[in-house]
Amino acid sequence: MYGKKQNKQAQDADGTDARMTAIACFIKNNFQNLQERYQALTAQIGTKTALGYSGAALLLAWAASGIYIIDEGNRGVIKRFGAYQETTSPGPHWHLPFPIESASVVNVANQRFIEVGYSSASERGAGSILGESLMLTEDENIVDIKLAVQYQIKDARNYLFKLEDQLASLKQATQSAERAVIGKSRMDYVLTEGRSAIVAQIQEQIQKIMDSYDSGIIVTSVNLQDAQPPEQVQAAFEDAIKAREDKQRLINEAEAYANEIVPSARGGAARKIQEAQAYKENVIATATGDISRFNQLFDEYKKSPAVTRKRLLIETMESVLGDSNVVLLDSPQSNNMMYLPIDKMLGERSKNVDNTVSNSKPATINNKVDQIEPKFKRIERGRN
Incomplete structure (x- = not known):
């Protein structure tokens, strides 16, 4: 892109030279025509009269040589005996002819550019200019930087004088400006995320310097063509970049794992807290109920201790022996203790239980009850 602009500037310069050559040829041809006409006029009216006419014609031609036209996008700078006189805008103008005054035309619309740190049109081809491209960073590293600076002429007078x-x-x-900005920046910042900020700072610094010179130049843009470590350390720098990328990848993976595990851990902790709270409330409620029941038993115990003790004993025995399949009968008339294998008896008679119950007569059942009841009464009297 910049090579095309440079070629365009060269073409503009060639066009200006061509116009000047054409003007010179035009003046030469007109001078020859005037010379021929002067000779013819001298032959007709005499030498003295011809000299007068010739002088007037030459004076008129000299005055007409001060006419000039400024194209759109250009400015004319008038100099009188080499000193600045005025600046003219686009259009036709006239100035005192040479050698009193002269006009210089300055293009203020074109975008011009310069290359710093490299050359795209050198005899050896495009490449770095080490004396311009190598910059020292804040962390004492060297960076190879190539810049292209675009500018316009905003004041034709200051630009020329x-x-x-x-x-x-x-x-x-x-x-x-480049050394000032790069010298305050770290190498990683220059080569990675800091490019845009660095370019903006360099452009600002350049403009300040050029304004202090009253240069008549406005910097329109600064383009960072390339920024990299010198070729001698390129491999080491690539390894450092890879290590930095691995570090960032591991950080991202750790953050993703943390984002996944932390909510789960918080949920588990909240669940355990709720379970502990429920267990706490259950234990407190159970203890409160036991205390209330014990207080009630204690009140009853104070009223009739013997009855309460016996009732507690019976309830405890029912709780302990309720699921037992072994029955022991203690008869006061005998020193032997009867053992009834209820589990075996139930296993053998389980098939006939329904039939026996259905076929038993009420009178037979009542007789059996009458036979068993005195035995339980005797057992109770023996215990008392």
Whole structure:
């Protein structure tokens, strides 16, 4: 892109030279025509009269040579005996002819550019200019930087009269601004996320320097063509970049794992807290009920201790022996204790239980009850 712009500037310069050559040829041809007409006029009216006419014609031609036209996008700078006189806008104008005054035309619309740190049109081809491209960073590393600075002329008078070499001054200002900004930045920042900010700072610094010179130049943009470590350390820098990427990847994976596990852990903790709270409330309620029941038993115990003790004993025995399949009968008339294998008896008679119950007569059942009841009464009297 910049090579095309440079070619366009060269073409504009070639076009200007061609126009000047055409004007010179036109003046030469007209001078020859005037010379021929002068000779013819001298032959007709005499030498003295011809000299008068010739002088008037030459004076008129000299005055007409001060006419000039400024194209759109250009400015004319008028100099009188080499000193600035005025600046003219686009359109036809006239100035005192040479050698009193002269006009210089300056294009203020074109975008011009300079290359700093590299050359795209050198004899050896495009490449870095190490004396311009190598910059020292804040962390004492070296960076190879290539910049392209675009600019316009905003004041034709200052552009022509304030600086002796405008392009050299602009390049020096660019290098100065570049060193100031890069020297305050770390290498990683320059090569990665800080490019846009660095370019903006460099452009601002260049403009300040050029304004201090009253250069008549406005910097429209600064383009960072390339920024990289020197070729000698390129491999080591790529390894460092890969390590940094691995570090960031591991950080991202750890954060993703944390985002996944932390909510689960918080949910588990909340569940355990709720379970503990429920267990706490259950234990408190059970203990409160036991206390209330014990207080009631204690009140009853104070009223009739013997009855309460016996009732507690019976309830405890029912609780302990309720699920037992072994029955022991203690008869006061005998020193032997009867053992009834209820589990075996139930196993053998389980098939006939329903039939026996259904076929038993009420009188037989009542007789059996009458036979068993005295035995339980005797057992109770023996215990008492």
